[in-house]
Amino acid sequence: MPSKKETVAKLLAQAKKDYGTPAERRERAGKARLGLGQARTNGAAAAGTPRGRR
Template sequence: MPNETAAELLAQAKKDYGTPAERQERQADARVQSGLARAHGAEAAQAPRGRR
């Protein structure tokens, strides 16, 4: 592994993490999911609860 060329390392990184455009798309999707989770959490906190 220590003797890998820069091109080999770049190819491995692209295989592992995708292209910059793919990473950006995944990041945008993660932001949407995070926002939905936050909104659903806020709704759940406001929901009436059963008897205590």
């Protein structure tokens, strides 16, 4: 049976592999906020655009 230190080290290594470092997570979160802002802008522009035949 592995020791607690080995188990913790293994879990931390797996989390780093799965989720990245704290700096990488902050960078991804920042990019996601920018993408969300762009999506809102595009949605607002699309809502104001006339559709269909006139």
